[in-house]
Amino acid sequence: MKLEDDEYLASLDVVDLFSNVSVSKAINTVIERIGQSEAFCESSLTKTDLRDLLTLCLQNNCFTFNNKFYRQKFGLPMGNILSPLLADLVMDEFIKTHLKEVNNKLIRYVDDIFILTKMTKTELEIFVDELNLRKETIKFTYDSIAIGSVSTKTTDNNVIELANPKALRSILTPPTDALLPNDRITFEQYQQVQFGWTRDQLTNYVGSPGKVMSSSIDNQNIIQVQYQGPSPNIIAIAGFGFLNEKLFTKTQFNFDFTANYKITKEQCDRIQIGWTYQEVRAAVGNQKGNVVSESGTNGNIGMTVQYTCIKDRQQNVDGIVTLAFVNDK
Structure with a gap:
């Protein structure tokens, strides 16, 4: 043109x-x-x-x-x-x-x-x-x-x-407020990123700096870095949070296509507060679920897992079950 x-x-x-x-x-x-x-x-x-x-x-x-x-x-x-x-x-x-x-x-x-x-x-x-x-x-x-x-x-x-x-x-590129075409990460790379890494380590591992944002929780400055998924045709976002220049949390949306983690309402109702992750898996057919976020700081480990709850006769659509674990409970 x-x-x-x-x-x-x-x-x-x-x-x-x-x-x-x-x-x-x-x-x-x-x-x-x-x-x-x-x-x-x-x-x-x-x-x-x-x-x-x-x-x-x-x-x-x-x-x-x-x-x-x-x-x-x-x-x-x-x-x-x-x-x-x-x-x-x-x-x-x-x-x-x-x-x-x-x-x-x-x-x-x-x-x-x-x-x-x-x-x-x-x-x-x-x-x-x-x-x-x-x-x-x-x-x-x-x-x-x-x-x-x-x-x-x-x-x-x-x-x-x-x-x-x-x-x-x-x-x-001058500011860091936009995702560039090469700011992409695969699900396998996402899984290999470790808590405690610096931003430089993440950049060197992925091959690009990603989109950088800042936020504050309890008056502590946190740097968030985002990447896109590997395919330009599928919207997928990975986020990494840094506190005191060290990675302490990571989240992903739409990356895990390895399985369709579906459970029934009966299986969902059976899950009890205080169960370990392994106890939950045993109750839902050993499905690991979609791990959408993980965190690790001050010796505490957190994880958020999602499953699709199959609709029953009283429901018109499938539901989303979100389970949060702290130190495996």
Whole structure:
């Protein structure tokens, strides 16, 4: 696609997408969209049923830190199977509402937005500042570069390919707030990453620095590093948390396709608080489950495991069973 000399490629990056998507907004977006689905309208589920199910799944995300249990108060839970889909829906709605004036020259890849525009850098700065002043939790950082031509195609490298590829990388790499095409990790690599590693060890092992974010729990600064899964066609995210420059937690979403971990409601009801992981496995046919998060700090080991609960006659859809273990209990 040939562009005029005064056109720019503007890169808008969403700041911590999952953490800044309001759960209530995500649920409202789903309820609004689902009414357009013929399959849903013909099912026995009501919008109230769906709202209750989504609320249950999204507002009961628990994790451990320093041997304490916490419940996530805001944002989409990282390890929840619904989060990528809901974040995508919210972003799509945001673009339709607030970026419609540039929508004809806009391409989005997850939380990275590329706009072809004639805005100067000053105008782009004002445009993004106005976006960030809206009463929305989604905020942006940006950059731009003048280019003469650009071709668009779907490749493993990204949805956009510049005449000068180094220019695109220079846009995305200065801060650490965007996942680059080579920020990928396999499930086997994820499993081999060890608690106590430094960020340099992780970078050297994976071969790229990943997307770096910071957060705070109990006034302690934590660095989060994210990677994508190996396939560009499947949304999969791995996260690694560093405290005092040492890895203490890791999470994964949509990486484990080695088995379909299904249990019955009877098996779920049989599980007791205080059981060990091995006791749980014995009760569910020795299935290990999908280990979505692990943590290790101050001698305490934590693990969160998920199973799919097969629907029965009283249920319309399969459920998700989440089990949290601290020191194997």
